Amino acid sequence: MVKKKKSSKKIKRSTDDLIDSAIAQQNTWMEKRRNFARRFLKTLNIFARPSPKKDVSSLYNPIEEKKNQKTGVYAYWFPILCALLVILVALWVIFVRTTSSPKVVITPNIPEQVSDQDVKEILAPTFDIVRIEQEGTIVVAGRWEANKNISIIINGDVVATERTNSNGEFVYSPKKTFEPGNYTISLLGVEPEIKSEENVFIYISSRGYKNSVSLLMTKDGSTLLQAPTILSDGDLRVTKIDYLDTGRIVVTGDALPRLRVSLALNDKYLGFAKVSDHKHFGLGADVGQLNSGEKYTLTIRLHDGDGRTIAQVGHTFIMPEMTGDEDTYYTVRKGDCLWIIARNFLRRGVLFSIIAERNNIENPNLIFPKQLLQIPVPSKDNNK
Secondary structure, three states, rough: OOOOOOOOOOOOHHHHHHHHHHHHHHHHHHHHHHHHHHHHHHHHHHEEEEEEOHHHHHHHHHHHHHHHHHOHHHHHHHHHHHHHHHHHHHHHHHHHHHHHHHOOOOOOOOOOOOHHHHHHHHHHOOEEEEEEEEOOOEEEEOOOOOOOOOEEEEOOEEEEEEOOOOOOOOEEEOOOOOEEEEOOOOOOOOOOOOEOOOEEEEEEOOHHHHHHHEEEEEEEEEEEEEOOOOOOEOOEEEEEEEEEEOOEEEEEEOOOOOOOOEEEEEEEEEEEEEEOOEEEEEEEOOOOOOOOOEEEEEEEEEOOOOOOOEEEEEEEOOOEEEEEEEEEEEEEEOOOOHHHHHHHHOOOOOHHHHHHHHHOOOOOOOOOOOOOOEEEEEOOOHOO
16 A cells, blocks of 8 residues: 655744734733833832822912922022032132141251260270280280271381271280280271270280289379289189288189189188189288288188189288388389389389378379389398
């Protein structure tokens, strides 16, 4: 059997049907929109205030309508008022605020004026220590302005130039040994050139550094920086023994740092002192009045941490008897000190306190050039 083929033709809609269908859809959409608008307006009408009923007669009264009509400036009063306020604010900002606002003036920091005298005190180099070492060398330490060059002058000649550190400190320690004799040391700052107001006089003895002297000389007099070593034993060095008119014995010297030094007179314990970190010590004790012509033995001991004696020096002396009949006089010269004067006249420098007592000198380390000193001479019996 032969199968019949199905017809593949489609029925097409006419243009009029398409137009009618589109119009119908549009009308349906418009109807829905109108219904939504009616419901929305009805909802808003609930919150609306009822308008007052107007007289029907006045609706068609042309005279009353003309009276209620706003014309000219009165009709636009609000925009005009806003414009005037804006203009007033702009005028206030331009003229009032700019003129009344304080002006900020930045001035540089001007340092306080420093007098010439203050500048001189600040800039002048100064000495801290001047020591004569065992090998015959010297050590000079002082201070000036930080990170500056400073020259060391010995007997008028510049021998070296050192640089100060951030703290203004410097040290000059040459390896050169100095021949026995007298030397004067001064300092000269570089850029600007300012010379020290102080000088240091040193005497290097031919018998070694133990008998050498270092003096700081200023316009007010001289101060003893390093005294000759009177006694020594190992690390213990005694540089000064003094008997004051108040009946007190004072001993100074050098030893190992942080150890103890004790003092005894005729084997009687008088006290102790601790050595500083810089190896210096000083101790004193009240012993009362010492009798003239009597022999005394002074003992200085250095002790370790356990209290054992590791160094000891003894000094035996006879308290001199002074006479006023054979007194002589001496005029102080530049570079002198009481220790040198006592050594020359009394044969021992440790007796310089006797000269200080006779001349009412409160500070034995401070004497002045051209000062007249009365020198008590020991009796003949003590010279034997």
